[in-house]
Amino acid sequence: MSSQLPHLVAPAGSLRALTLAIDAGADAVYLGLRNATNARNFAGLNFDEAQVREGLAYAHARGRQVLMALNTYADALDETPWHAAVDAAAELGADALIVADSAVLAYAHAQHPALRLHLSVQASATSHAAIEFYRQRYGIQRAVLPRVLTLQQVQQVIRNTEVEIEVFGFGSLCVMVEGRCALSSYATGQSPNTAGVCSPPAAVQWLEGPDGVEARLAGVLIDRYGPQEPRGYPTLCKGRFSVGDSAAAGHAADYALEEPTSLNTLALLPQLLASGVRAIKIEGRQRSPSYVAGVTRVWRQALDSLAGGGRYSVQPAWQQELGRWAEGQQSTLGAFDRPWR
Incomplete structure (x- = not known):
């Protein structure tokens, strides 16, 4: 087992979230600028x-x-904002850039060779060969893996690359390999790779009606909620739909693609550590500072409990706290646990 604890990487959608994440024990925070270079441009x-x-x-x-x-x-019509963001990061003293676009990586590598580069999950690198290409061509030092790989596949990647590997530990899931999904573009006309989110805020509508609240995306009905029912952010993959003849048969609409539930890998921490994972990421720059503080604090405690070398167990209080912040108050191991394999 590796003796080096993975870095805990927490989201920061605001300065308040950043300070709370640091105070709660994050080793690093990730943030974005207020422009189109950032995939959470809310x-x-x-x-x-x-x-x-x-x-x-x-x-x-x-x-x-x-x-x-x-x-x-980067926008094919004008790459200037992305180049300016790279220059700003170097001038400000950011510890690393998290980049998806190969052209932006090329610019950063050429213009600021001392700047540490991390490959974004949006680059969709799912194999060690892909990651090694980015290392050899652009000098990346860390890669964030998409949330579709099994633990065995993560281990295979780590064994075959010298690049640090970062995995998601907690937060929202994606039905696709990040960077390859075009589902919401059918409704909104905006790709997640360029708009930054799979449901651009300008396309989201909440409509009050006699039967509750309708959630629509560019006019497409995604879900319908009762007056007191918790409401998730409307994305096509996590909407409830009547499929085929289910409505005619009297079956209620249900989650056809993916249920709103959060990834939670606390139970796998010893295996992730033994595999050589170098960083664990908490998803959620769009979430509240309270979410950031609560989730980060639990993960700090869990990681620190591994440092002593004693027997590791997931504490009920940890799960209770994380349950407060999970989508639909549900959690899953996602692709890490595929019992049908």
């Missing part, structure tokens, strides 16, 4: 350059890192 979220400076100062004073996400694909 109104009211993210950082201007002054806030990045303040966040960097707060993190570095406590020995922690700040990673800047430039994880959308």
Whole structure:
């Protein structure tokens, strides 16, 4: 078993979330600028350059890192904003860039060779050969794996590359290999790779009606909620639909593609450590600072409990806290656990 604990990488959609993540024990936080270079480009979220400076100062004073996400694909009409974001990250002193677009990687590698580069999950690198290509061509030092690989596949990647491997530990799931999904573009006309999210906020509608609340995406009915029913953010893959003759047979609409549930790999921490995973990421830059603090604190405690070398067990209090923040108050091991294999 590796004696080196993985870095705990927490999301920061705001300066408040950043400080709470650091205080809760994150080794690093990841953030984005308030523009199209960032895959969580929501109104009211993210950082201007002054806030990045303040966040960097707060993190570095406590020995922690700040990673800047430039994880959308550059506009073919104008790559300038992505180049400017790379230059800004280098000037501000970010500890690494998280990049998806190979052209942006090429620019960063050529113009700022000392700047550490991480391959974004949006680059869809699922094999050691793909990751090695990015290392040899652009000098990446870490790759974030999509959430569709089994534990055995993660281990195979780690055995065959010298690049650090980062995996998601907690948060929202994706039905596709990230970077390859075009499902929402059929409804919105915007690719997740360029709009940054699979349900662009401008396309989301909440409509009150006599039977509750309808969630629509660019006019397409995604879900219908009762007056007191919890409401998830409307994405096509996590909507409820009547499929085929199910409505005619009297069957209620159900989740046809993916249920709203959160990945939670606490139970697999010893195996991830033994496999050589170098970083564990918490998903959720669009989530509240309270979410960031609560989830980060649990994962810090879990990782620290492994450091002593004693017997590891998932504490009920950890699961109870994470249950508060899970989608639909449900969690899963996702692709890590495929009993049918």
